[in-house]
Amino acid sequence: MIAPRRYRGYTTLRRAPTTPVWVSIGWRVLFVLALVGVAITVHWLDRAGLRDVYDGEVSFADVIYFTMISITTTGYGDIAPVTERARLFDALIVTPIRVFVILLFVGTAYSFVFRRTWDKWRMTLIQRNLHDHIVVAGFGVSNSEAVDELIARGTDPAEIVIVDCEHEALERAEKLGCNVLQGDATRDQTLMDVKIDRARSMIVSAGRDDTSILITLTARHLAPNLRISVTVRAEDNELPARAAGATTVINPVSFAGLLLAGSCSGPHIAEYLSDLAAIDGRVALKERMVHPDEVGKPLSAIATGLGVRIYRGEEPHSFADPEAKALQAGDVIVEIVPRRT
Structure with missing residues (x-):
């Protein structure tokens, strides 16, 4: 699925990467080798601009040695550029290559080694401390409003875990201070990762009634005593939601209809019901x-x-x-x- 990422003034499109990790690393290695190959070629063609202080001759092995040492370090001085052209090439081309190669290797190590290790360690630490928390499956309009209301009522965002497949939704939840997990809440492993068996309650609003009911069913068999609140949009799905194990079933469309009908018999009924439901009433x-x-x-x-x-x-x-x-x-x-x- 393509998901837009919004920046100030414009929108970009992103797509989840489909390239295997080993292919991504391979492309980076090939790119580094290509940069090194360019530097070796230019040094070899302009080897007259280099001086070897030991034997005075610059062989192809000397060029490879000098290039690699220049890219990975600042050199030892045994081979040095002596002409203006050679010095300019080392200063304007080799030095940026050195910086780029270092950043590329550091970035690769961070992306594929340190970051994954760090994220795994953080997830283990968070999971260990998850007790009596609230699991929120889906972070659309309804659940985001519910989370805002929970926080306004004094719930610590660190006690809320958001599960959603969309990265953008999780970014919004993370800014609130909530714990987030990108995954499919209909899967047993996903709910086990958020320690559903130790949660005090769960809120489900997946955008589709069938998905919400399946999430409820999955959560119920993993946590038999969990309080589960689920929203459904079709009235005939309220019974299946309860049969799946929902403690509370809310139909926003039906509730809105009740408010509208009540407002016909008195202008203050809907206002009072909203007053009861909101934290700022x-x-x-x-x-x-x-x-x-x-x-x-x-x-x-x-x-x-x-x-x-x-x-x-x-x-x-x-x-x-x-x-x-x-x-x-x-x-x-x-x-x-x-x-x-």
């Missing part, structure tokens, strides 16, 4: 376990906020249901609380 929704001192009391008597729902087991009950008249140990309370200042 005046109030916020909070989910927590019932406190021991609240057991036996009605939901309306809690002092921490306005109770709107309880979950007893897997069953939801509103504040108006009989079950809300007496809280029990193990109940989960959903309440509206003032925004933290």
Whole structure:
């Protein structure tokens, strides 16, 4: 896939390299040999401009020796250019070749040896420290907004791991301070690399419902107790997403429809729902376990906020249901609380 890279004022296209590593290294070696060959040829043709302080004669072996020493070091002085043309060639051609060859070898060593070793060491270190983190599969519009909201709510970006196939998306996530991994989240090995079994939750929005459901299924069999939130765009895919193991299924299109319908009966309903969902609103929704001192009391008597729902087991009950008249140990309370200042 071709992906555009944007710079100030213009856009360039990139394509993932398909050349094997050994071919890339081979081309670099051949290019260096070609530069050395040019220098040897010119030195041999202009050997009259060189002087050997030992025997006074400059043989072809002397030319090879002088060229290689001049390119790799500054020379030993046993063979030296004596004519103006030879000195100019060494100063203006051989010296840049020396710098270029050194940079080429250093860059090759960094790209194919040091960088891979460094990246592997860093990944091992990050993996070792990954515990109770949040895995985000896909970094499109929905998930990038979710990550921004998590950070705004106080989540440390170092506790977030982004998995995406697109390099540009990972660059944006990395600038936020998140951990990133370029890979396919539908593969077991990819999710194992981000230590999915030690994560506290996962957010899935892959852009396609079938891909999101497959990611959910893969994550569920690797982490049976993981909380997984997934977005689907088609209403008939909500059930397959839950069957795949999603804890929470969100349909942005359906939710937007609810907001639009609510706005028809009152101008403030949609605004209030957005206020509840956003970190910068005046109030916020909070989910927590019932406190021991609240057991036996009605939901309306809690002092921490306005109770709107309880979950007893897997069953939801509103504040108006009989079950809300007496809280029990193990109940989960959903309440509206003032925004933290």
